[in-house]
Structure formats: C-alpha cells, structure tokens
Amino acid sequence: MTSPAPDPLVVVTDLETHFPIRRGLLRRRVGEVRAVDGVSFSIGRGQTLGLVGESGCGKTTVGRSVLRLVEPTAGTVSIAGQDLRPLGGAALRRFRRRMQIVFQDPYGSLNPRMNVRQILEEGLIIHGMGDAAGRMERMTAALDRTGMPAVAMARYPHEFSGGQRQRIAIARALVLEPEFLVLDEPISALDVSIQAQVMNLLVDLRERLGLTYLFISHDLSAVDYVADEVAVMYLGRIVERAPAATLRLEPLHPYTIALLSAVPSVDVRRRRRRIVLTGDVPSPARPPAGCRFHTRCPVAEAVCREIDPPATSVGDHLVHCHIAARELERCGGNAGAAAEIMAATVAAAAPTPVD
Amino acid sequence: MPLLDISNLVTAFHTPAGRVPAVDGVSLSIDRGKTLGLVGESGCGKSVTAMSILRLVSAPGVIESGSILLDGPGGPVDLVSLPEPQLRKVRGGRIGMIFQEPMTSLNPVFTVGDQVAEAVLLHQGCSREAARARALEMLRLVRLADPERRLDEYPHQLSGGMRQRVMIAMALACEPDLVVADEPTTALDVTIQAQILDLLADLRRRLGTAILLITHDLGVVAETCDEVAVMYAGRIVERAPAEKLFRRPLHPYTIGLLAARPDPDAMATRADGTTVRPRLTTIPGMVPSPQHFPPGCRFHPRCGYAHGRPGPDGPACDGGVPELRELEPGHFVRCHYAGSLGEPHAVGALST
C-alpha cells in the first residue's frame, strides 16, 4: 500500500485510533469516535511529511498515536526499524528520547512553574544524558541552535513572547538529540511576522541536524513550504498524498482542490475561483458510508455513496477517489491532464460563488 | 460624509503598571456599503479600536480622546459622547457586531431562535410572533441549513460555522448600516471560512451594509475588502484601497508582512527530487507590547530601512513620529521614507 520512501525512518501501517464514547453512571461504552481510521505512510530519513486537514480530521491524533502518546487501536508504527507496539513502560520511555514533539500552543506546552533550565534539563535527567556540566553544555547548545541566549535559562516561560516560547519548546525537543520530530501545528498560534522566523528555523535545523519531520498543520501554504511530501486528511483518513509541488499544482481529490481554492491569497494573480463546499464535516463518531467526503463533494456519484474508494496511484501520487481514478484511467495515467479535468469538473459542479 | 468617521481615537488602559495606550491616535472612515479591512498582529490595537466604536472597552480601558462620528438621518452623532441610552439603540441597531468565538458569544441557555428574535425585539417594537418570523427569515438569509429546525436548537447543537451564521443573523437582524466583524473567521476551518466570507460579501451586496472587518489574515482582507488599514503598535501605518496596497505596499511593515508568506513560485524542485526553498523573508524581533512602545516610528527597531540619523530627505526614525502622509491619491503611509526606501540593510545596524 505504502510506496516505500528511500531509507524510511518512520513507517506507519493501517493506523487506527478510536476513542470510546461513554455514557451514564456505569460509563458504558455507547460508541466510538474514529479519530484515525486506517492511515498509512512512511517518511524517509531527513524528509518531511506534511499532514494537512481541517479541525477534527484526526491529524493531531495521528501525530500522537505515532509517538504512542495516545494508544493506537490497531496498526503498526515503526521508527528506525523498531516496532513501537511491543514496547511497554520503561522500554517505551527510553525510546522516547529518539522521537520528540513540538506542540501548537507555546503557552500551554511549557510548565509555568519551571524555569527554562528545568524545562530543558528534565529530559536529560530522565535519560541520564551527561553529568551536570555535560547537561549544561547540551542545553546551551540547544538554545543556541534555536536562536535563544543562554541567559534565558534562569527565566520562566511567562517572561517570553509566543515566538520565543516556541523556540524554547523546540530546544526542549532538540536537547535529547532525537531523530524524528512531530511538529503539531508549530506555527499556528504565532503572529504572521513570527511564523516566517520559526519556519526558517525548522528548515535550517532539519538541514543541519538531518532531522525527520512529521509536520502537522491546517495551513496549506506553510505545509507546502516546509514539507517534501504532503498528505491530506479528511475524517480520519488520508485522501490524497503526493510530493508537495505535485499536490499544489496537480491536485486530484475534490477535497484537496476545494481546500487549495479556499485559502485566501493576497496575490491577485494566484487568486482562483473559490470552490465553496456546502455543509459541515460529519462527526467522526458516525462517518458516512462509502467515500467519507461524499456528503460535501460537488461531484459525488452513486458509487461514492456506497463503495469506499481504494487507493489509486500514479508514481508517487496517491488518491482515494472514484472520480479521480476514472479520469486517471481515461487520461492513460497522465496525472497532469487528469488534474485539469478534475479541477474543471469540481469547479463546474460547485455552487456558484457570489463573486 | 462617510458613514463612520473615526478621528484621533486614543483608548488607553490604566493598569497598576501604568497607562497603556492600546490605541494611539487612530483615524479611519468607512463609506456606506463598503468593506474596510483593519489588519495587524496580536496586540496592535485592532480589536480595541473595534470595541471603542461601540464603547464596549471594559475597565480599566478608557477612551481618552478623539471622535467617532456616525452619520445618520438627523446628521452625524459622536459615539464617544453619546449618552448611554441612545448608544444602546445604536448597538445592535445601527451597528451590528460579530465576534471571533461564536460559542462564547451566544448564550448557551437560550435557543437560537430566541436569541435572534431577542435582537429584533430589542430594537423594533413588534410582537413575539413577528420577531420569531423575522428570526426565521434572518436564518434563511444567512443560508443556515434547515432553518425551521435550527430555530429551536441550542448553540451547542450547532457546528462552529453554523454558530457564526447565527451571529451574523443576529448582527443583521435590525438591518444595521454597519457591521463590525472582529476576526469572524479565525476560529473556523478554511472551507468554512470560505463559506462565511462568501456569505458576508453576498449580504453586503444585497443589503448595502458597510463592514469593518478586523483580522490578522492578509489573505482574507485581500479577497474581501475595498480598502485596507494596517495597524502596528496602536497606530495606523498604512491605508489604501486594497488593490493598491497589495500591488504596491509602501510601508516597510506591510512590505515585510507580505514578504513573510511562502511564495510557491519561488520554490523549485532539483533533479534529485529535493526541493529548493528560498529562505522566507522575516521581520526580525517581535511585536512590542503596549507598555514598551519604542519612540519615534514604532516600527523602527524591526525595520530594515530605518535611518539612524537625520538624512537628506528626512529625520531620524527613532526621533520624530512620522505623519500619516498621502503619498499617492488615497494611499496613506506613516513613514518618513516611504516611496524612497532604498535598499534594506541588516536590522540592528541602526544603533545610534
């Protein structure tokens, strides 16, 4: 299913994470939220996979399930050849050094009662990395890499701005010298002028340290800039996956097409016709049958309501859509031509926007 | 005269740490039926400006000076000095308001229908039935799916996008002349944001309502506004018709903001499949907090064009406060050197 990336560091296969819905006095299980429902991907060493989607699509749960910060219901995750599933307790905690995470909210992700030194040092102490002097050296180096002065160590999180806090959070992850970083909306909470600083920092760090990223965001243009490959999620599933430029220029899935068109742009030349999807995302507790996007898809047909579309791939471009699969076949596997037809079909079928 | 004319508005917060001028001499005007976008980063004073218009700034905030003239059939009234009872008629009557968080702005214990009807009843003397009918009509107007059913539902039963539609319905219920929308789509997903922006544009055309759209998202402004005002550190630094501003921004801050966004056209794919990513242009440093606004031009510590000492064509940037000058017809800039910025230098080189 997964097209193997060269030397994959992270391999995720058929990942499912369901959360039980409990009701009543006895907390009986009355259903489940299928937050992640069959997600597969792999990330090559030193590569970045961007994961985009709207709130509730399960992208954050994917990131946390991969790191086993929430327990996946099914599927396998292996990092650097190590299958995470059998790891328990102490072994898993030891392995955590090699995989780190940076969160969205730089205000919520740093313990307000600890100063920066304590925040950075905690992981080093847990993993027994270096003596006091050695730890200090590592911490200074990590702060320096993220552009923070060493004097910051004596200070508390509330004394820093959002951008600086995010640098501290990145330093906390880096100090453990991980190979793999999950970046969960790392720039969404920051001001526009600060977002660019942090994106530059992330790209620099990856190049200098050879890091591998899973970059989760709802911001298509940020994902497009940072990631090598982009996967689009909708209701717990990946609906389309392709190299960043391919996805931007030749999207095949109607959802991707709509998503790209909906991003407001300042560039007059770039402005395309906005495809406005009707309705809201259905609840992941009751995902629709067939293709999960069919309730909002402008080009859905009878088959979409009944059969869950399998993956169709052209080279490294993968899409789950009956219509796109048909068009691809009709175009003899020419993804560019098929993308053009898809764009035109979706635009024609979507309700006419007012301007 | 324009529908709303704000001049030299100063709103300050009096905290134990001292006076914090969140809005420091803002002048703006909105014509009937037009959309003005007010953009800026967090803490620049854009929301306080919006709250000042309806005098909803909460203590310890005080409107210290300036005027906010709202034109009407009986001539313009100054909202800054209008007595409270008349002001209440303006709030929700002639000026509607839409907030960022539709969940917290709707009362969780009343049905959607009750809340929209309430907005009608407050300003138009009519029967409950008429108000309810009007509420239904409003929900239809904002294209809420299945409006008859929604009328009797509670806010928590609706999705974020639907709640924002209800907020818009309430804001428009009394056919206001102006709607102040404070980050109306920030809490929403891109596809839902597109729906709401579309709806606002459509309603404006059909009802002729002027809109003051407050946002941090330049893209949203570019796609919806006729005119744009950029705020930085409590002041307007640039104001122009949207087309002009985005085609040729003149203030270094606006230039920096627009350049900080990734440009897909500048990215290329190497033969080996790796991507060439040109570094993003950044605005160094951080947004100053209102307690510590720098002297002179407030942007100068982060500006790549700033002059350390008086040059041949202007004063030092850390000295005199630049005026908002009309550089081109309709295009105002608060920068001594706008129009002749020259080449940018490293920030920090200016340390006189």
Next chain:
Amino acid sequence: MERSHGFWGEAWRRYRRRPLAMAALAFVAFLVIVATLAPAIAGTKPVLCRYKGRIYAPCLGYFDRRLEPAIFTKDKFRGTYPKNLAEKDPASWAIWPLFFQDPYRSVRGDEWPGRPENPAMDQGRPSWTNPFGTDQAGVDVLAKMVHGTTVALLVGFVSMGIAGTIGIIVGAIGGYFGGWIDMLASRITEIVMCVPTLVLILAILAIIEKPTIWHTMAIIGMTGWTGIARLTRGEFLRLKGSEYVTAARAAGAGPARIILRHILPNSLAPILVPITFGIASAILTESGLSFLGFGPPPPSASWGSILNGARSNLGMWWLVLFPGTAIFLTVLAYNLIGEGLQEATDPRLREARK
C-alpha cells in the same frame, strides 16, 4: 533586566500589593508569636529562675506538665512560685512573665506582692489587674486567651494538614489514574461528604474515655478533606490533558515525576485557597464545640470554652466580647488570606497583567 520570578515569587509580589491581605497575614503571624511565647506573656511560673544553685525554666510546664522541673513538686511549691522561691531559697532569683495571671486557676490574694485576689462569679469585670476580666472561677480571661491561641492555631493547622494530605492524595490518585480507581475514589469522597462532622465529633467524644483536643482535630481533618479531594481531582483531570504534561510524557517521564513535578505544583495554588478557608471553618467548629462544653479539658484553654462560661450568666459580657472578637478576627484573617491568595494566584488575573 529585572529579576526573574517563579510562580510563587510573582504571587507573593501580587499578594503584597493588597493591604488587607497583608494585615491579615500579619495578624496570623502575631498569633503564632503569642502562641509560642504564651508562657512568657501570661503565667504565674517564672520564665527562668535560679533555685538552690541551679537554673530552671518552670514556665515550660504550661506546654506540658512533665516539663515542669520535678524539684518544685518535691519541695511542695503547689504552683505558687513567688512566695515559695523567696522562702525556700533566699538566694534565688526569677524572671517573671510579662503578665502575672494564670490561665487555669484563680490568683490568690498576696500571691504577688500587693495584688488582691481575683474576683470570682459575676464580679470579675475588666480592671487594671484583669484587663479582660475574670470568669466565674476567678481565672483571668486575658491569660486564658493568650494560652488559648495555641489551640486556635493548632486546630486550623493540624486539622487542615490532615484534610489537605488526605484530600490531595485521594484527589490526585483519582484524577491521574482515572477509570475504576477514580470511580472508587469519587464514591468514597461522596460517602465521607455525607458524614455530619459535628454529630460524629460529639459521638466520638462521648465514647472516648479521655477526649483531648487532638481527637477533635483528627475528626475535623478526617471529615473535612472531601472538598479538597474534589478540587484536586478536577485540577488533575484538567492538567493531565495539558500540553506540558504530554510534553513531559513525550520526554519519557514516568507517573511519579509527572504527578510531583508537573501536575501537583500547578494545582497547588487553587487547592491552597480552600485549605485556608478550611482553617477558618475548623476554628469555628472547635469554638462551637467548646462553647457547647465539649472543649478541651484543662490544661488546655480554648477561646470557645471561655464563651461557654457566659452561657449561664449573660451579664458577664466580657466573657463574650473578648474571646468572641478574637475568634471573629482570626476567622476573618484566614478568609482574607484565602481571598488574597486567590487573587494573587488566579491565572486570569496573571494574564490580564500582561
């Protein structure tokens, strides 16, 4: 660059800005000083004395009878020092408490040179020798109150210490581990919540042969932790899902480290507030019990038991006014401290300051 403050440093800075809360804190500090120095403030036993060539501190007997040097019992002092000291060892000297009045017995005439006998019954209205008056047995009210400060403070600290410990442990375990453990902890909390504290205390005091103030404190503590447990549980539930706790888990931290380093310090401030209010209510409970006559037997004095003396004779207004005011002020002080803490540690106010 201004100095960096941790959370408690910041909280203290904000607390200091509130004059009423500071005054309340000063009042409690004053009570602590009075309680520790009580035997040196009011008493009939010397703070220090030299007797038959050795130095003694008989005043310690007020804390515990066993601390009173045996030689004075052997020499049949019977608690009357000034006369006996002078008669039995002319070479002796003594440093006396500031105020020569005993909290447990009436001072007889001429026990102190030139001092008349304490008036008893309803004659003991405030005077120069007895500023707060005397009770029916002729015991000085001021001395009784000075020594009763210890009880007032202990009741608060000990009972809320017990309640706080139980409450935090139960709440933390339930909130952190969740599932059936949480269910069990919550049900236990609810059961204890249904126990009427006052009735339980009265019942237990009736059963126990020699009830002391410690029994009362233990019962108040063991029934008063439910609110704290609920609050702690809520805080733990909230903080368990916070990103910095997830970050600590991602760094490889185990449950003990997460609870002690990440969750507990952040939940302490909101828990401290009801503990402070709890101290105030424990003091009220104890006073109430003493007023009803279930107070600590001598040699413990309690403000509430002074009030008890006025029950049979309402004309003795001084038995109501002075201890009543002391109870009122102490309870008020703890409430003001609690309120001050709340304001100083409220995260919303913290953010608003920025």
